[in-house]
Amino acid sequence: MTSTKALFKQMFLQKRRYANLVLLIQTFAVAFMFLMGVIFKGNGNPINNVASGFVGSDNLWDLILGLGVLTTFFADVTFLGLMCWQNEKINLSQTWQLIPASGSKIWIINIVSSIVECAYIFVIQIVIGLVVVTIDSFSHHINPFVGTSFGTNISFIESAWSLIEELLTLVGLCLIIFAFVSLTNLLTRTIADQLPMKNTTAVRLVVMAILVIVGVIIALRINDQVLTMYTNHLFARAHRAIDVDTLGVSALEYWIGAILLGIINCLLIQKFVEPKIVNR
Incomplete structure (x- = not known):
């Protein structure tokens, strides 16, 4: 029988290129909209208006953060759809079903690999977002590492x-x-x-x-x-x-x-x- 670790690794590596592709497209989308927002500044710019609805629009870092939040939603939904498509390709693939492992085992590993793939892209987005939030906080002369009144009543x-x-x-x-x-x-x-x-x-x-x-x-x-x-x-x-x-x-x-x-x-x-x- 093929080992669970080997099957998981093969599926994860096969799907990871889609995660990298989505992250790359999101990066280009943020960069493009950021340039459009900078070039066509003003209250009539729909890009700036949408981005400011998330975090405000006091400076360029606010614009980047707002665009990141906006594109993350669409990127994650798109990636979820890609994982559903990949799951079904594997479930009905003759090549995968001919592997010396039960169909149930392949299905379970397939789903688990997709969940880990979602965690992979989510963690990268969170890390990049925290970096931007930190820089944005310093741009407003706020130390993000110092506690604030937010959440003080919550243990x-x-x-x-x-x-x-x-x-x-x-x-x-x-x-x-x-x-x-x-x-x-x-x-x-x-x-x-x-x-x-x-x-x-x-x-x-x-x-x-x-x-x-x-x-x-x-x-x-x-x-x-x-x-x-x-x-x-x-x-x-x-x-x-x-x-x-x-x-x-x-x-x-x-x-x-x-x-x-x-x-x-x-x-x-x-x-x-x-x-x-x-x-x-």
Whole structure:
């Protein structure tokens, strides 16, 4: 059997070039918009107006920071989409399925490598952002390493738990997106293969659209029911005003949903996808 470490390394290196490409495009985008913002300065410049909405527009470092925040959102969404595409290429690749490892093992390593890849690009963006924030703070004659009144009423434990909760939510969100995309793709191919009509791209698109709509509706209904049960439970037992931690509930939902969808995906791969690819 191929080792887990070797499989993970191969997948990670294969996907890392997409992370580097996205970071490079983001850098060029920030540089280009920064030049346009400097050349066409003024209140009528849409680039400056959008960037100033995040951090202000007192100097050039504010402009760079604002553009970085703006492009990071689009870069991360684009990269997430690229990872979904790469995941499905690997899941349905005859070359990868012929590796002496089970289809379930390949799927799990595939998803984990994508999560680590997301962490890779996220950490680089955070490090660069902290560098820019530090320089921007000094440009305003503010020492970023000296404590301020911000957050003084929040204990270290509460701050650490809040950060962990946010990270768990982000990871859970990525996991459930990857798992849902895989489920939709695998179910689409499985259902399309069983239909009496000719298996064409149009048929697969229709089946996929139906599955996505049904899946989103079910997810929204479940989310509403869970949040309603959670808030009703808290308020029924509370004798004073309380803070409702919906972020923690969302993180728990994402992780449970990703695990359940992952189990279904592994079963689909073992029963339908893996035998068909191997017998080609």
